[in-house]
Amino acid sequence: MHTADEKLKWHVFALIALMLVLGFAHEWVNPWLRYDRDAIEAGQIWRLVSCHLVHLNQWHMLMNLSGFFMCWFFFTDLLTRKILWLWFSLSSIVVGLAFFYIDTDLQWYVGLSGILHGFLIMCLIIGWRGNRWLHSIVLTLICARLIWEHTPEYDVNYLQGIIKGRVYVNAHLYGSIMGTLIGLGLCLKNLGLCRHKTQKNKKEISA
Secondary structure, X not given: OOOOOOOHHHHHHHHHHHHHHHHHOHHHHHHHHOEEHXXXXXXXXXXXXXXXXXXXXXXXXXXXXXXXXXXXXXXXXXXXXXXXXXXXXXXXXXXXXXXXXXXXXXOEEOOOHHHHHHHHHHHHHHOHHHOHHHHHHHHHHHXXXXXXXXXXXXXXXXOHHHHOOOOOHHXXXXXXXXXXXXXXXXXXXXXXXXXHXXXXXXXXXXX
16 A cells, blocks of 8 residues: 555654543543633633644544544555645644634533544545545535434534543534635645746756
8 A cells, every 4th residue: 555654654643642642531531631711711722722633532532533544544545644634733723713612602522523524535635636426425425414413403522421421513524624625725825836837947958
């Protein structure tokens, strides 16, 4: 399998290892790292980012880590360290800020699933030209699920027995929006680079 960045795996494994440690120690670390509106208002702004790295319990953590690992595994030919950290830094900060400024009634939140939705969408967008039909179908299914999640028929408590909490659908929406924006931004950047190289080659040939 072709890999776009050989050193990316160590960054992925480091993130996974960090979330594993925090996940197994959730009872001790969550009070200090989860999104907590009152604590953020008191100045603990790191929670805007750290809330995405902690989970309700081990099952919650393992579900999200499996999705993260699979995204990396299937899109290893597209991803680089720069793209990984661009996604994580922008998504975690912006989604955290969306919680704070838009969802003013949200008191606390934990979990990777919000920005993980964006990670998958970003990967599908930047790899769309390589497999248009499959990526279009998956993107359509994700959009359909996001719409379904915001209807009265969707049960936000369907995982209550496993993760001991409800699904916060706005996190999925905000993360997906960020993933879309990052993916489109990367595509536009690559398109600009390709055009620049083409023009440069034409000039060299004409010279």
